[in-house]
Amino acid sequence: MNSTIPSQTTLPWLWRLPALVYRSGALIISLLLIGLIVLLSGASPIEVIGRMLVGAVSTPDQIGRVVATLSTLLLCAAGLVYTFNAGLYNLGVEGQVTFGAIATTFVLRLLYPEEATASLLPPPLTIALGILAGALGGVLWGLLAGALHVYGRISEIFAGLGLNFAATGVAIYLIFGPWKRPGVASLSGTQPFDESLWLGTFGQTEATPVGLGLGLLALLITIVVMRNTYFGLRLRAVGKNQYAAHVLGVPARQQLLSAFFICGLFAGLAGAIQVVGVFHRLIPNISSNLGFLGLLVVMLVNFDPLWVLPVALFFSALNIGSLQLPLSLGLESSLAGVIQGLLVLFALLGRGLAQRYAAS
Amino acid sequence: MGLFACATAGFGLRVKVELQHIHKRFGPVHANDDVSLTVEAGTIHGLLGENGAGKSTLVKILSGFITRDSGVILLDGRPAHIRSPADALRYGIGMLHQDPLDFPPLTVVENFMAGSPSTPPILNPRAAEREFRRWCARFNFDIDPHAQVGDLTVGERQQLEIVRLLANGVGTLILDEPTTGISASQKTLLFQTLRRLADEGKSIIFVSHKLEDVEALCDRVTVMRRGQVAGELDLRPLHAGAQQASSHHPEIAARIVELMFGRALAMPTKPPTRRDEVVLSIEGLVLRSDRLEIRVDQLSLHRGEVVGIAGLEGSGQQLFLTACAGLEPPAAGSIHIAGHNLTHRPYADFLRAGVCYVPADRLREGLIAGLTIQEHVALRASGRHFFIDRAEVRAEAERAIAAFNIRGRPDTYVERLSGGNQQRTQLALLPAPLSVLVMEHPTRGLDIESTLWVWQQLIARCQQGTAILFASSDLDEIVQYSDRVIVFSGGRVSPAIPVAELDVELLGQMIGGRF
Numbered sequence: 021m022n023s024t025i026p027s028q029t030t031l032p033w034l035w036r037l038p039a040l041v042y043r044s045g046a047l048i049i050s051l052l053l054i055g056l057i058v059l060l061s062g063a064s065p066i067e068v069i070g071r072m073l074v075g076a077v078s079t080p081d082q083i084g085r086v087v088a089t090l091s092t093l094l095l096c097a098a099g100l101v102y103t104f105n106a107g108l109y110n111l112g113v114e115g116q117v118t119f120g121a122i123a124t125t126f127v128l129r130l131l132y133p134e135e136a137t138a139s140l141l142p143p144p145l146t147i148a149l150g151i152l153a154g155a156l157g158g159v160l161w162g163l164l165a166g167a168l169h170v171y172g173r174i175s176e177i178f179a180g181l182g183l184n185f186a187a188t189g190v191a192i193y194l195i196f197g198p199w200k201r202p203g204v205a206s207l208s209g210t211q212p213f214d215e216s217l218w219l220g221t222f223g224q225t226e227a228t229p230v231g232l233g234l235g236l237l238a239l240l241i242t243i244v245v246m247r248n249t250y251f252g253l254r255l256r257a258v259g260k261n262q263y264a265a266h267v268l269g270v271p272a273r274q275q276l277l278s279a280f281f282i283c284g285l286f287a288g289l290a291g292a293i294q295v296v297g298v299f300h301r302l303i304p305n306i307s308s309n310l311g312f313l314g315l316l317v318v319m320l321v322n323f324d325p326l327w328v329l330p331v332a333l334f335f336s337a338l339n340i341g342s343l344q345l346p347l348s349l350g351l352e353s354s355l356a357g358v359i360q361g362l363l364v365l366f367a368l369l370g371r372g373l374a375q376r377y378a379a380s
Numbered sequence: 381m382g383l384f385a386c387a388t389a390g391f392g393l394r395v396k397v398e399l400q401h402i403h404k405r406f407g408p409v410h411a412n413d414d415v416s417l418t419v420e421a422g423t424i425h426g427l428l429g430e431n432g433a434g435k436s437t438l439v440k441i442l443s444g445f446i447t448r449d450s451g452v453i454l455l456d457g458r459p460a461h462i463r464s465p466a467d468a469l470r471y472g473i474g475m476l477h478q479d480p481l482d483f484p485p486l487t488v489v490e491n492f493m494a495g496s497p498s499t500p501p502i503l504n505p506r507a508a509e510r511e512f513r514r515w516c517a518r519f520n521f522d523i524d525p526h527a528q529v530g531d532l533t534v535g536e537r538q539q540l541e542i543v544r545l546l547a548n549g550v551g552t553l554i555l556d557e558p559t560t561g562i563s564a565s566q567k568t569l570l571f572q573t574l575r576r577l578a579d580e581g582k583s584i585i586f587v588s589h590k591l592e593d594v595e596a597l598c599d600r601v602t603v604m605r606r607g608q609v610a611g612e613l614d615l616r617p618l619h620a621g622a623q624q625a626s627s628h629h630p631e632i633a634a635r636i637v638e639l640m641f642g643r644a645l646a647m648p649t650k651p652p653t654r655r656d657e658v659v660l661s662i663e664g665l666v667l668r669s670d671r672l673e674i675r676v677d678q679l680s681l682h683r684g685e686v687v688g689i690a691g692l693e694g695s696g697q698q699l700f701l702t703a704c705a706g707l708e709p710p711a712a713g714s715i716h717i718a719g720h721n722l723t724h725r726p727y728a729d730f731l732r733a734g735v736c737y738v739p740a741d742r743l744r745e746g747l748i749a750g751l752t753i754q755e756h757v758a759l760r761a762s763g764r765h766f767f768i769d770r771a772e773v774r775a776e777a778e779r780a781i782a783a784f785n786i787r788g789r790p791d792t793y794v795e796r797l798s799g800g801n802q803q804r805t806q807l808a809l810l811p812a813p814l815s816v817l818v819m820e821h822p823t824r825g826l827d828i829e830s831t832l833w834v835w836q837q838l839i840a841r842c843q844q845g846t847a848i849l850f851a852s853s854d855l856d857e858i859v860q861y862s863d864r865v866i867v868f869s870g871g872r873v874s875p876a877i878p879v880a881e882l883d884v885e886l887l888g889q890m891i892g893g894r895f
């Protein structure tokens with residue numbers, strides 16, 4: 021190509037700084053803005069950050085919650101690494117989590133009917149089948165989004181959002197309809213499962229070894245696949261330039277569908293863990309919005325799975341720690357959302373500026 | 381004073397352009413290394429050089445698209461402060477890019493009015509149209525003011541852009557490789573126009589890879605090599621001696637080539653490589669896009685044969701090539717490869733049958749920006765194993781880089797390579813053996829040496845039995861390397877004509893629709 025896009029090169033030299041400057045500059049600005057917002061809400065930024073982090077690790081109970089959040093978040097983020105690298109904004113991850121949870125609940129109810137006093141199969145087997153069903157449910161919802169995108173030529177963003185609504189709708193219908201609690205139907209969800217169907221935990225906390233193990237395993241597999249396999253390379257090729265990848269002989273559709281498949285699988289597992297490990301029943305917001313948080317994590321690390329673990333841990337701690345803010349400082353716990361949102365927004369801005377203006 | 385004094389410089393005044401000790405680095409690449417160049421008012425100055433020599437960088441610095449690291453620009457002896465294209469335009473410097481920048485869906489007049497610094501706050505389309513017609517009449521340009529810019533040919537867009545710049549008071553006109561993709565008659569008109577502008581006192585910089593063009597048109601020529609000026613030649617005696625300006629001068633050409641590459645170049649000769657066996661055969665093919673429909677009744681390609689496709693750009697060549705490669709399904713008709721009917725079969729079957737497509741738009745269709753050379757190599761090898769053997773892939777990439785003389789490393793991102801090296805990379809990625817190679821503009825934008833080298837590789841492929849089907853806007857290239865030629869003209873397709881019955885002139889007439 022002989023011409024450059026003029027706006028890329030018309031900036032005075034002052035603007036042409038190394039890419040790192042843009043990226044770290046964006047990070048610093050976002051931190052300053054966060055500080056400012058905290059100040060405006062009448063607290064000291066240092067105190068707030070301190071309370072949040074302390075709040076996250078103050079008691080074993082709190083640590084357990086952080087780990088439980090982290091487990092689900094890791095599953096979602098690992099799945100999203102595939103779709104992002106394939107060039108897809110899979111906003112449907114929330115619906116995939118939800119539908120996974122629905123599928124898990126369905127199987128558990130099947131194997132442990134309401135009137136029964138014990139599971140029809142040994143409880144561990146019941147749990148395992150429930151988790152498997154969750155994975156399949158997520159895959160189904162993921163492939164549905166994939167088919168709409170690949171064959172129906174619908175933007176994966178809209179397909180995903182639509183399917184999110186659908187999944188939540190199904191969940192609420194079930195909670196208020198066929199699966200309602202004996203006597204009262206309420207937003208608090210279905211009748212909790214018998215304790216024999218709860219996943220074992222670390223001590224008395226909410227964290228489950230199975231959940232954490234699945235999250236870490238999913239991430240590990242993802243790192244290996246993205247860095248060391250032809251499959252990961254083909255996925256990136258399709259994500260960067262679908263037509264050229266096709267011309268070079270990469271089966272683009274198949275790759276896109278695989279990305280939806282894997283993301284659905286991991287998200288469905290996340291939904292299953294939310295049911296058998298965290299809430300022990302189906303509730304309307306079973307995902308706790310961790311699918312969306314996963315999107316932020318993966319965007320913040322620039323789709324590189326290697327950095328997912330620390331960022332996911334940080335975000336999980338913020339999420340749990342911020343729950344302490346209303347009690348200790350009289351602040352809204354939604355501050356965690358503001359902080360996470362700003363960080364990602366500015367990280368994306370920094371990357372965009374670096375791509376546009378940075379001296380090569 | 382500065383700006384306003386200069387704003388009028390374009391009108392009537394003769395501007396001498398001097399670039400002194402220009403430096404520009406892109407990371408480790410010293411793209412302009414102490415370059416000095418003087419363009420006298422009223423002359424056409426050619427700028428030649430191998431791919432990556434730094435020609436575009438230099439003219440983009442002058443036209444404000446790139447900021448220099450150091451060095452001085454003098455206009456009529458006074459330093460000019462150029463930091464953006466708008467600055468340059470105020471000094472009366474305008475540039476035509478090789479690939480026209482993307483045009484919004486505007487009409488010709490709207491485009492003509494847009495972007496002028498002297499635009500009054502209220503646009504007057506009728507006055508603009510009158511003005512536009514006046515300029516066109518002056519240069520014998522024939523452009524419908526109400527046509528959509530997107531529907532113009534490359535040559536017409538170029539004419540529109542020249543007129544727009546002149547109306548903006550440009551006194552220094554820069555053209556970066558302006559003769560690719562335009563018809564022979566448009567080229568003649570362009571040269572007449574440039575000559576006239578020079579005679580009026582404007583200074584013109586003409587960047588090109590085509591020696592004949594530079595010889596025919598330019599008063600002086602500067603040759604660049606690896607970021608530096610390799611030498612300068614005065615071509616005026618040559619025009620003075622022979623009145624018919626287009627006559628070829630092998631001695632001068634040889635000297636320029638020496639300056640460009642440091643040695644003389646040998647033309648590859650194409651031995652007869654055609655075999656009896658038919659490898660690609662097409663019957664009753666009908667292809668449709670939203671703009672045109674083309675029909676190819678019958679075509680058989682033999683192993684080792686080269687068939688060139690000539691025609692104005694946008695006459696359906698791309699449609700035809702992508703159909704032959706299996707990327708576009710035909711509306712009717714059949715395609716057989718090596719005796720197998722592959723009509724409406726998936727692209728993967730074409731690949732398996734040894735058909736390969738090399739598109740013209742290297743970075744948008746052929747290679748994947750954001751991936752490295754070795755990742756491309758791995759991508760081609762993909763499918764045999766699950767895990768990538770990094771050492772193996774790296775070694776493979778290094779072999780390809782050495783064999784194809786690519787200036788880059790295995791971990792160089794392809795978008796960082798110069799055009800010539802991107803094309804070398806595309807060729808390096810082609811699998812062997814290959815039955816049919818379908819190429820669009822195989823040497824567009826490549827310097828002479830790279831062009832010769834590419835054809836050497838292609839001829840070697842033919843000797844191994846590969847049939848080549850290629851489209852090009854360079855008629856010399858078509859006549860030199862093809863066994864047979866097909867002409868696309870206004871939706872019509874000629875039968876394949878043996879090249880012995882053709883010459884460049886006849887071909888030009890056929891492209892104009894006479895067959």
Ligand SMILES: Nc1ncnc2c1ncn2[C@@H]1O[C@H](COP(=O)(O)OP(=O)(O)OP(=O)(O)O)[C@@H](O)[C@H]1O
Binds near residue numbers: 407429431434436437
């Ligand atoms: N934006 C950029 N970033 C990094 N390197 C660049 C950039 N633009 C040009 N270069 C490098 O600078 C050198 C000179 O490039 P330039 O485009 O000026 O060459 P050229 O003489 O116009 O070549 P061609 O005949 O291929 O158009 C090349 O090595 C090229 O790779």
Ligand SMILES: [Mg+2]
Binds near residue numbers: 435437
């Ligand atoms: Mg150039």
